[in-house]
Amino acid sequence: xxxxSSTTVFLLLxxxxxxxxxxAVSAGTFYEDIDIKWGDDRAKILENGQLLTLSLDRACxxxxxSKNEFLFGRIEMxxxxxxxxxxxxxxxxxxxxQGPTHGEIDFEFLGNLSGxxxxxxxxxxxxxxxxxxxxxxxxxxxxxxxAIREFKNLESIGIPYPKNQAMSLYSSLWDAEDWATRGxxxxxxxxxxxxxxxxxxxxxxxxISSAGKSSCSLASSALMAADNSWLAPELDTRGVEKxxxxxxxxxxxxxxxxxxxxxxxxxxxxxxxGDS
Numbered sequence: 655x656x657x658x659s660s661t662t663v664f665l666l667l668x669x670x671x672x673x674x675x676x677x678a679v680s681a682g683t684f685y686e687d688i689d690i691k692w693g694d695d696r697a698k699i700l701e702n703g704q705l706l707t708l709s710l711d712r713a714c715x716x717x718x719x720s721k722n723e724f725l726f727g728r729i730e731m732x733x734x735x736x737x738x739x740x741x742x743x744x745x746x747x748x749x750x751x752q753g754p755t756h757g758e759i760d761f762e763f764l765g766n767l768s769g770x771x772x773x774x775x776x777x778x779x780x781x782x783x784x785x786x787x788x789x790x791x792x793x794x795x796x797x798x799x800x801a802i803r804e805f806k807n808l809e810s811i812g813i814p815y816p817k818n819q820a821m822s823l824y825s826s827l828w829d830a831e832d833w834a835t836r837g838x839x840x841x842x843x844x845x846x847x848x849x850x851x852x853x854x855x856x857x858x859x860x861x862i863s864s865a866g867k868s869s870c871s872l873a874s875s876a877l878m879a880a881d882n883s884w885l886a887p888e889l890d891t892r893g894v895e896k897x898x899x900x901x902x903x904x905x906x907x908x909x910x911x912x913x914x915x916x917x918x919x920x921x922x923x924x925x926x927x928g929d930s
Contacts, residue, residue, distance in 0.1 A: 687856055691719050706853040708827040710743060712844050717826030725820045725868055727860020734852040735772060740765025742831030742842030745851045749821040755782045757816030764834045778805050780814035789907035801889060801897045813923050820863030827851050
């Protein structure tokens with residue numbers, strides 16, 4: 655049984671901006687909410703559907719996908735990252751739509767040597783284009799109610815925003831020893847395998863899309879009666895202060911300040927937000 659008392663437990667909250675929509679609330683079991691997509695018996699649903707584990711050995715990793723697609727809302731998952739010496743491993747957790755112009759909200763947890771912090775690698779794709787990486791060290795805080803990244807809607811100046819394509823939730827555990835830890839200098843220690851990540855408490859408070867139709871409806875009394883203060887499209891003053899604190903203390907890479915990568919000028923969203 656996986657213990658969730660470790661400091662490598664993070665509550666991931668992914669929120670997409672909405673206004674007055676009906677929100678479908680779900681807190682079912684993994685049997686009801688998740689499809690195992692690959693990895694054979696390396697992916698397991700246990701404890702009557704309350705626990706899901708993904709394992710990685712030298713032959714293969716594993717991954718899963720949500721049964722539903724989400725257009726707007728908030729998604730929560732409690733995740734215990736690979737303990738011990740996870741160098742070379744990547745635990746990916748992301749929302750993505752399909753096709754060449756897909757949108758994606760991406761978290762990748764890059765393992766490190768025992769005692770060293772994980773690196774969380776984030777990226778955002780709009781219209782099939784990413785290259786918006788930011789990286790943070792995870793030392794003393796959880797990825798929970800503290801925002802670590804904000805991507806503003808700047809459609810007014812021609813920057814695409816991922817708001818029209820329904821996304822599924824995906825997670826996977828896989829080997830990336832050629833780049834994940836210190837640029838590939840530290841390799842996976844296969845004597846420690848199998849490596850295992852564990853998941854609990856998958857909750858959605860979201861607009862579900864099915865067969866091109868949405869469960870959302872305007873001016874829903876159910877939404878107005880619910881406590882959905884998180885639906886505000888922007889961080890409040892306290893939220894901005896906490897975001898800036900994370901950036902000052904834990905950010906280790908920002909594409910908006912990478913002059914060697916963008917020698918011809920930074921992307922438009924960097925200039926618009928004053929990030930560059």
